[in-house]
Amino acid sequence: DTAVSQTPKYLVTQMGNDKSIKCEQNLGHDTMYWYKQDSKKFLKIMFSYNNKELIINETVPNRFSPKSPDKAHLNLHINSLELGDSAVYFCASSQVIGRGGTEAFFGQGTRLTVV
Amino acid sequence: AQKVTQAQTEISVVEKEDVTLDCVYETRDTTYYLFWYKQPPSGELVFLIRRNSFDEQNEISGRYSWNFQKSTSSFNFTITASQVVDSAVYFCALLSGGSNYKLTFGKGTLLTVNP
Numbered sequence: 162d163t164a165v166s167q168t169p170k171y172l173v174t175q176m177g178n179d180k181s182i183k184c185e186q187n188l189g190h191d192t193m194y195w196y197k198q199d200s201k202k203f204l205k206i207m208f209s210y211n212n213k214e215l216i217i218n219e220t221v222p223n224r225f226s227p228k229s230p231d232k233a234h235l236n237l238h239i240n241s242l243e244l245g246d247s248a249v250y251f252c253a254s255s256q257v258i259g260r261g262g263t264e265a266f267f268g269q270g271t272r273l274t275v276v
Numbered sequence: 277a278q279k280v281t282q283a284q285t286e287i288s289v290v291e292k293e294d295v296t297l298d299c300v301y302e303t304r305d306t307t308y309y310l311f312w313y314k315q316p317p318s319g320e321l322v323f324l325i326r327r328n329s330f331d332e333q334n335e336i337s338g339r340y341s342w343n344f345q346k347s348t349s350s351f352n353f354t355i356t357a358s359q360v361v362d363s364a365v366y367f368c369a370l371l372s373g374g375s376n377y378k379l380t381f382g383k384g385t386l387l388t389v390n391p
Binding site for chain 1: 309311313315319320321323326365367369371377378379380381383384386
């Protein structure tokens, strides 16, 4: 069973469209993240949720809206897509310090291409 | 604030050479965790190791070894007798008590092992 799964793996869309990426983890973790990896491979945190509560929003444009219906799911909706949104988006989950292993496990990534 | 610096952007070696990837971190917290991740050309992020701030014991796992030194705020990763399959981008990351929900990554080191 895949520990962290995100769909779709590839997403090609036109500027101005709205799209969503789904993420689910079956590890029982309390914390989930969205990371953006740019063309230079730099991994930058976008959002962090703990038990469905938004903890970190790293100055991400409000066109990006995460939603966590329960602690096993963290979806990412993007409105009015722009060319600069093209990147690989990774979902991840982990436990917080003091709750056991803190390593984050990542989904396979979603390569978003805006044309 | 926390920061991870991987000064080596790219390293190229010939198979069977030993190679060390450097990682220097900054944090004001006394409780923190350090990680290494591997991102092969296929794109997934693979967890390699976790080290907590209270445990400076070095670790060896097969051809991989890690040297954690709090005095120099470094957590270096050595691959012995490198193989072509080791070619990947390697990321060092930090999770600290003051930023419990923010896993901060270095910019990564691209390792190319040539046959």
